[in-house]
Amino acid sequence: MSAASRFVFRRRGHGNRWHWTDVVTWIWLIGGTVLMFGPALWLVASSFKGPAQLAEFPPTLLPYTQITAQVEGYDDPLPLFTVTQEDGSTTILAEIRRIGTSAQMVDPDTPSERIDVDIENRAPLREVGLATENYVEPLVTNDFLRFLWNSVFVTVMATLITLLTNSMAAFALSKYRFAGRDAVMLLIVATLMVPLSVILVPLYSVVNATGLLNSLWGVILPTVATPTGVFLLRQYMLTIPDELLEAARMDNASEWQIYWRIVLPLAAPALAVLAIFSVVWRWNDFLWPLIVLSRRETYTLQVGLNTYAGELNVQWHYILAMTVVTMIPVVLVFVFLQRFITTGIAGAGIK
Amino acid sequence: MKLATSLAALAVAGLGTAALAQDDPVELRMMWYSDGIEGEVMQDLLDRFEEQNPDIDVVLDNVAYQVIQEQLPIQLASGQGPDIARVTNLKEQAQHWLDLREHVEDPAYWDENFGNRFDWMREDGSDAIPGFLTQLTMVGGFANRTLFEQAGVEIPGDDATWDEWVEASDQVAQDQGLVAAFAVDRSGHRISGPNVSYGGDYIGEDGMPAEIDDGTMEYVTKLVNWTKEGKQLPEIWVSAAGTTYRSGADDFINAQIPFLYSGSWQVANLSTKIGDAFDWVAIGSPCGDVGCSGLAGGAALVGIKYTDHPEEVARVMDYLASEEVVREFSERTLFLPAHQGVVEAGGLDFQSEDPNVPPALERFVQASNETLPAADALPAWKWANAYYGALVTRISQAMAGEITLEEARELMNRDIADVVQNASQ
Amino acid sequence: MAAIPRTLGAIVTAPLTWIARAIDPPLRWWQRLTGLNGMAAVFLLPNLAIFGVFVLFPLVLNVVYSMTAGTNILLGDRSFVGLDQYQRLLTCEDYTQAITCREDMFWTAAGNTFFFVVLQVSMMILVSTITALILNRNIRGRGFFRAVFFFPVLLSPVVVGLIWRWILQRQGLLNLIMVNLGMEPEVWLNDRAYAFTATIGVSVWAHMGFYTLILLAGLQAIPKDLYEAAEMDGTPPARVFWRITLPLLGPNLAVVLVLALIRGVQIFDEVYVLTGGGPGTSTLYLTQYIYEVGFASILRNPGLAAAASILMGLVLVVLTLVQLGLSRRNEQRGSRQ
């Protein structure tokens, strides 16, 4: 075994023999990798399939496009098929038209000679190809940049406000003693449990009454007072020693300065975790924006992609493609910050 | 002094808006959803309108159908909403539509060409012009002719019954090794034509919902049994709860079933996705004991009562309802027109190179004359949706084996009664 | 790579720093006036104001809704019916048979949710514990694999549902694999057992990475010398696991248990996209029931939905109190150490 592979497969067993737990470990890890990434890759592959191919059964792993050939005497390129002949050999023919169960075909090399083929004996000749129009069409016809900007605006503003208000509240709840503190805490934790989807109607009335309908702020504000954030930050701030705050008080710092210059920087790991979650949550938000935003100029990407879901038809090829587009930032976050996130949650987040 | 200042302020404000009104075009909002390319076509038509009418700016807000269905009602209830909307819940929300009678150029034109369906979208007893159907839909079936030919099975004729159709399709399916014989869209609306064909009638003598009758149960029983026998593709109905809509179109497109019962709106979709893979035909509705009824329906473009610019709304509507625009819209979207003049004139030049399309559309036009009165009454009936909802919810459960047909019948009656009772509170 | 977030951070924070400086003098004045309690109020105010308007108030409204009937959406147009909706929800002829209940769908959904939560939470804990144990071993690429299992946590629930629907449907990836292996394709989502299993599997898939990290943190906090001591004693590995690892992982397991319970009860988007509650009603869960009755269905009845959500909320509050109790116990344990 080379040094490199020994390094890769460093394992529990002493000596050279594999302990059974090593086998389980690697099966689990490799299987897990396939299971975790595979589905997303399947989605990406599907998003490059044309509408007809999406409905095809059995499906193909990769997106394919029909191969066509320019045949003399025909204006448009003709689709090519592999035809099985009676003797079992196969040839490649171009199809002129299909009538009922038989197809009129022609050999591209001898265009003058027509051949009738039963359609059961032919199979389309295809090559791996991307239906890029799934992406291009929506990006061109839709106000994509506008949607992108709205999504970014919502995500950034909501995250900033979330961080600010939640950290302020968490600071008060972790570092001050005042009457009613436990009551406030209980209230916040209790609402941790309420899924948005069950208070849609009253929440909608509130947003409507505050005039925030069809405004990006109507999307942002209801999501920023997240109990999760307050809870997470408070737990972290409890670990900041009170003596630091007292030192700052002796140093003539106001309470606001203590919050801003001492507590916030020290809570950075927890803030980072909350920020990442907030970005991902707000970016992925779907149901609520769909309900609040019904004017094109206010759409976020998630709402924009859903305009392809009609009453009687869903244009899956567009929806899949746009879903992949909306996933890109999340994947970027994942690629660039994964180490930070995973260690952050493990180290800072949950106590 | 104070009074003077506020008056001055008012005057300035007034001048301001007046000046604005002169400079800026009036902005109208049109809420629209798309099943296919109709959004693009509409945008095209509106662009042309704006060119001719620089004082009006129509913004087309393409939304998910979910928004029309779930969010628009709440907006309307609170006296808000867009200026114009494409809606499907025509009757129940009728109180919110703008009566265009005062505002359109020629009410007689509207009455003449759209009048027969105004009752679908206005409150009972009203004489309002609420809007017009962007498309007429007709429930009906499609058959995969190529599969029938390959199996050597004759396509049943126009007066064939449901049993005959299922029987024939089943032969095809078995011969060709297909997954199932047929599929009906998962929708209460879709099965109501067949229910009526078997003698069902939803509407009681007082105009309120009647109990589920034997005619309805007859078809429902057939459908449940076909599903349990595996003749109907099971996942369409069984694999969803509640009133979720599911269509069998994809399986038809994929030649997994030789017979699909859906509706005229699928023509464009089938044409795009099937392409040259096989030949398909529209077959109207199979027959029951009483007739061979489908069910008409449609989506309508309506003005919203709460608009600040009824005159401008009317101008947009006048334009879109004009004969040539309706004609162009239908030709490009492959939708059935609901405009009397266009229908009578005929000769629509549907923009499709697919030889399957024109005969299919013609067959649907023909099918719209075969509907039974009990079916014709449904689009203009306030409680139709309640009935549809109960049907789809409970029939699915019966198909899944969760409840018996008898239980389903009782539960449907109870569900409908609940809706009526809740609505009266 | 880390430089990009840092510069971005600087761009964002510069104006914020300026604002923070600017509001210091008035806050100092306020602090002098009201003392620390006054400042606590200042810090709580923004969050509580937003929270009050957009979370608390709608919750209260929801209680009011639950006591009204009708199809109207505006509260003012609705008629007061007291506890009728609750009565309707809670009436059953035979409480062991959902079908005999006045609102049979509610009970079906509640029963489904119960079994779903029990199985899903067990699976979740099992899978994430195993994964955490494996990731805690001395393996190459631990950081990479830790991230791998976390990846689905970043996806939106709708996308998760969509992805798996494209895998499990008739024309899906799984059937492609089955066909290639020479097996008969299966309509997975049309089978009660498969569909129910799928909802559990998919939600475990989507969230296990998060819980794994919590458990991993717990495992890494267990002092090495404990293991070394056990090794000196010649303790067999299984016994080390049951008598040392598991007890010391207890607090983290409790957190995972409660979070998973709460999220399990709230399950909605993934399942709604994946199965739509089918086949039949076998994956119809409470949140979907509430959403459909209150908002989506053509049989809309907001009052009934509100009442159902409050009943569900009560269950959740009980779970919350359990969590509070647990975490308080942990805090005490922590401070004692």
Next chain:
Amino acid sequence: MGRIALNDIRKSFGKTEVIHGVDLAVEDGELVVFVGPSGCGKSTLLRLIAGLDRPTSGTIEIDGADVTRHSAANRGLAMVFQSYALYPHMTVRQNLSFGLENTKMERAEIRRRIEDSARMLEIEELLDRRPTQLSGGQRQRVAIGRAIVREPSAFLLDEPLSNLDAELRVTMRAELAQLHERLGTTMIYVTHDQIEAMTLADRIVVLRKGRIEQVDTPLNLYNRPANLFVAGFIGAPNMNFFETTASDGRAELPGGLHIDVPQDGKITAGIRPQHLRLANREEEALEGTVTLVEALGAETVVHARALDGTAMVTVLSGQPNLGIGDAIRIALDRGEVHLFDAEGQRIDPS
């Protein structure tokens, strides 16, 4: 200037009163040490002076001005915390300048002060490091530096040396003493370590259960402890106590040793271990059995048990040849005996 006066200070947390009326005056430039066992209220008292907590009643004056209601920031004091409480996200320089910036001081002045104090504390090379990159002793210096740059009217030090190892503690102690010498500023120093108290203090305040037991110079405390508690607390090893009853001006200690006492009744006699020695044959002595011998080289600590069971500790110079179980006879210097009455208060020899 840094005169600090406490007048009848009381402090309760909830219903429990932890400080029961403390009066104290600290003179300008004085180094006063608060000692006492843990829970005696010494840190609480310091925090009250600092303004981090508010007294329940009583007043605090600094230089004659009542500052009881002033916030910590406005008292002109500086504090060194037990954990140092250095801001971990700031460099040493930023740690030092933070408090000065808060008072809107000019930049040049801030720089001057930081450089001066850094030079004084020999931490110039550390200015751009962060606290986590410093050793314990360096952190200690920075913590002190942070107090110095403020140029406060008094320093409050809360067990500043308790986190250092023994060797460093000795060095830092000496440095602190020098620093006080040099600055001449009032310091209030809290510790539970009597050696620190004895070596550093101008005056020591001995606290117990929220009350002052005695305030005096270190040697006075040692030589004339006001009560049993102070006597037992100051001096190591602890003073030996013998309870007995006196009559006719004489009291008998275990082993039949007699001493003269000015009053009759129950009394306690206290003798420091250092004032016991091995008795000559003919001398009156405390007789007992050796239970433990701690040989330290220059001296030997001998634990013994008297015949009546009373434990006693003797510090003997040199390395006497004693083993566990040996019989031992101990004599005492009668002039070094401290007497306490039944209430534990000192009885001065008449």
